[in-house]
Amino acid sequence: MASIGKLNQHQARTAYLFITPTMLLFLAFTIIPVVMALYLSFTNYDVVSRMDFVKLDNYKRLWHDSLFWQTFKNVCYYAVIFIPLNILISLLLALLLNFKRFGVKLFRTMNYLPTLTSAVAAATVWIWLLHPEFGLINNLLSYVGIVGPAWLAQTETAMFSIIMVTLWQSVGSNMVIYIAGLQGVPDYLYESAKLDGATAFARFRYITWPQLRPTTFLVSTMSIIGALQLFDQAFVLTQGGPGNVTKTPVYLIYQQGFNQLQMGYASAQAFILAVAILIFSLINMRISKSEESIV
Amino acid sequence: MAQQQVVNRLSLNEGTGTVNSVTVRRSIMTILFYIVTIAISVAMFLPFFWSLITSFKPSDEIFSMPIKWIPSTLTLEHYKAAFTTVPFGLYFWNSFVLAAAGVLANLFFGSLSGYAFAKLNFKLNKPLFRLLLAAMMIPGIVTMIPSFYVLKHFPLIGGNDLVGAGGNGFLNSFWGIILPGASGSFAVFFMRQFFLTLPSDMMEMARIEGCKEFRIFWNIYLPLTKPALATLSIFTFQAGWNSFLWPMIILNDPNKATIQMGLQAFSYNHQTDFGPMMAGALIAVLPILVMFLMLQKYFVQGIAFSGVKG
Numbered sequence: 001m002a003s004i005g006k007l008n009q010h011q012a013r014t015a016y017l018f019i020t021p022t023m024l025l026f027l028a029f030t031i032i033p034v035v036m037a038l039y040l041s042f043t044n045y046d047v048v049s050r051m052d053f054v055k056l057d058n059y060k061r062l063w064h065d066s067l068f069w070q071t072f073k074n075v076c077y078y079a080v081i082f083i084p085l086n087i088l089i090s091l092l093l094a095l096l097l098n099f100k101r102f103g104v105k106l107f108r109t110m111n112y113l114p115t116l117t118s119a120v121a122a123a124t125v126w127i128w129l130l131h132p133e134f135g136l137i138n139n140l141l142s143y144v145g146i147v148g149p150a151w152l153a154q155t156e157t158a159m160f161s162i163i164m165v166t167l168w169q170s171v172g173s174n175m176v177i178y179i180a181g182l183q184g185v186p187d188y189l190y191e192s193a194k195l196d197g198a199t200a201f202a203r204f205r206y207i208t209w210p211q212l213r214p215t216t217f218l219v220s221t222m223s224i225i226g227a228l229q230l231f232d233q234a235f236v237l238t239q240g241g242p243g244n245v246t247k248t249p250v251y252l253i254y255q256q257g258f259n260q261l262q263m264g265y266a267s268a269q270a271f272i273l274a275v276a277i278l279i280f281s282l283i284n285m286r287i288s289k290s291e292e293s294i295v
Numbered sequence: 296m297a298q299q300q301v302v303n304r305l306s307l308n309e310g311t312g313t314v315n316s317v318t319v320r321r322s323i324m325t326i327l328f329y330i331v332t333i334a335i336s337v338a339m340f341l342p343f344f345w346s347l348i349t350s351f352k353p354s355d356e357i358f359s360m361p362i363k364w365i366p367s368t369l370t371l372e373h374y375k376a377a378f379t380t381v382p383f384g385l386y387f388w389n390s391f392v393l394a395a396a397g398v399l400a401n402l403f404f405g406s407l408s409g410y411a412f413a414k415l416n417f418k419l420n421k422p423l424f425r426l427l428l429a430a431m432m433i434p435g436i437v438t439m440i441p442s443f444y445v446l447k448h449f450p451l452i453g454g455n456d457l458v459g460a461g462g463n464g465f466l467n468s469f470w471g472i473i474l475p476g477a478s479g480s481f482a483v484f485f486m487r488q489f490f491l492t493l494p495s496d497m498m499e500m501a502r503i504e505g506c507k508e509f510r511i512f513w514n515i516y517l518p519l520t521k522p523a524l525a526t527l528s529i530f531t532f533q534a535g536w537n538s539f540l541w542p543m544i545i546l547n548d549p550n551k552a553t554i555q556m557g558l559q560a561f562s563y564n565h566q567t568d569f570g571p572m573m574a575g576a577l578i579a580v581l582p583i584l585v586m587f588l589m590l591q592k593y594f595v596q597g598i599a600f601s602g603v604k605g
Contacts, residue, residue, distance in 0.1 A: 047447070
């Protein structure tokens with residue numbers, strides 16, 4: 001018995017040794033930052049000299065900061081359009097490319113390729129595609145007699161352009177997740193539904209959709225977290241313009257914190273954004289739970 | 296697959312009626328399927344095609360109206376321009392070093408602690424692992440500014456004293472990018488899940504034979520996780536190569552800029568040089584595309600894995 005105890009002790013010592021690097025890094029770059037995030041938002045830290053406790057000053061200032069709330073409005077507008085479209089398009093693509101037919105693998109690959117591009121490269125390419133005069137999109141539109149807008153320079157279409165680019169980049173990987181989900185739906189459900197005379201739509205509504213609930217929950221949660229932290233595409237495509245309509249909270253936090261060195265104030269903004277992400281995720285969880293359970 | 300079977304059954308059942316109308320309906324469905332699928336796939340691929348064409352077109356044809364689908368001659372001038380106006384080669388190398396270092400660190404630390412969490416008994420196993428998992432839910436924006444603070448005030452680094460004052464810490468150094476991501480929670484989680492699928496009796500056999508714990512991990516278990524390591528390296532490399540905001544925050548020295556930063560600065564400063572811009576964008580995408588085409592199998596496995604079990 002004594003030797004077993006010794007063995008376990010030895011094992012535990014090895015285990016702690018093995019996880020030490022990970023836990024140290026985790027402490028330095030996750031635990032300490034999370035604790036500090038809240039503290040910094042109550043200070044006037046400016047990187048160079050000061051770091052005084054200023055109580056609720058940052059939050060009071062933030063309350064009256066119309067630009068901050070505008071960025072919030074912008075990103076909510078983005079999220080409300082982007083997230084449902086993202087789910088809908090990737091699900092439709094998955095349903096389409098889940099058929100076993102000749103060439104399906106190639107089509108899947110073609111739809112997946114955009115997700116490999118970096119946000120900066122994708123945005124750079126789309127700046128050219130969306131060029132008002134010589135861009136491909138407006139030229140294609142002119143084939144059918146439509147005069148395309150100056151996509152990135154007009155307030156009405158700037159955010160829409162960002163939605164388009166981010167959709168192009170994200171539906172491919174969600175499609176693969178959905179295909180994996182679809183392949184996990186047991187065949188006998190469809191077969192028995194077929195025997196009962198269920199239509200194709202009914203089979204989707206009462207079998208596929210409820211069975212895919214965990215997948216949809218995963219995709220929607222990731223979309224919410226990603227959408228509310230939109231930055232790269234807005235930074236490269238439009239630089240937040242025109243007239244701040246595409247400026248996002250992360251963009252503003254980056255500017256306040258790292259260009260104007262108002263780190264304390266930026267931390268308060270980051271904290272509010274994190275709370276917003278949490279609230280949206282909880283709402284999403286509620287919606288996902290309230291739907292009827294799997295057949 | 297399921298739908299296909301349903302379709303087959305459908306046609307079988309109705310086959311008792313007129314066989315001809317069923318075959319006609321099926322071929323119409325097939326044609327419709329290909330029209331829709333090809334249209335979507337071509338649309339998704341069009342930006343790649345167009346940027347590729349633009350990058351090889353002579354300058355005057357880029358701005359021709361109506362648009363020219365096929366250039367009259369192919370030229371490499373835009374690639375030359377991209378590499379000579381800004382040091383794209385250097386940026387490429389910087390990005391490669393950062394991404395590769397991220398891969399090596401994550402593979403090593405991730406499998407080391409993934410193995411510990413999956414195969415070794417210790418008191419804090421469950422609580423610590425749960426803590427790591429919970430941390431994956433924290434949005435990146437929360438830790439952005441404080442991580443910067445930690446890096447800047449890291450004790451005894453970059454001119455800092457014991458309490459982290461005086462110098463710049465890890466700022467403007469590659470370590471400031473490598474260290475925060477060196478052992479991602481995802482890597483630990485991913486490797487743990489894989490180690491769990493491996494049997495434990497080899498470990499016990501090796502212990503009876505007197506094998507040291509690290510050698511059990513390194514010589515027996517680690518070689519068995521090659522597929523998982525491949526998948527993890529792909530994801531880590533892609534994330535490192537494509538990251539933009541964090542390197543932009545940490546690195547000020549133009550000679551340390553990554554390819555994403557270089558490309559952004561280029562497209563901002565040369566707003567009408569679409570030829571070199573497209574050349575640069577394609578160069579920035581190329582390594583990931585090549586990796587994808589070579590290791591496609593691991594990509595798809597990895598997404599399906601994180602999708603189903605995550």
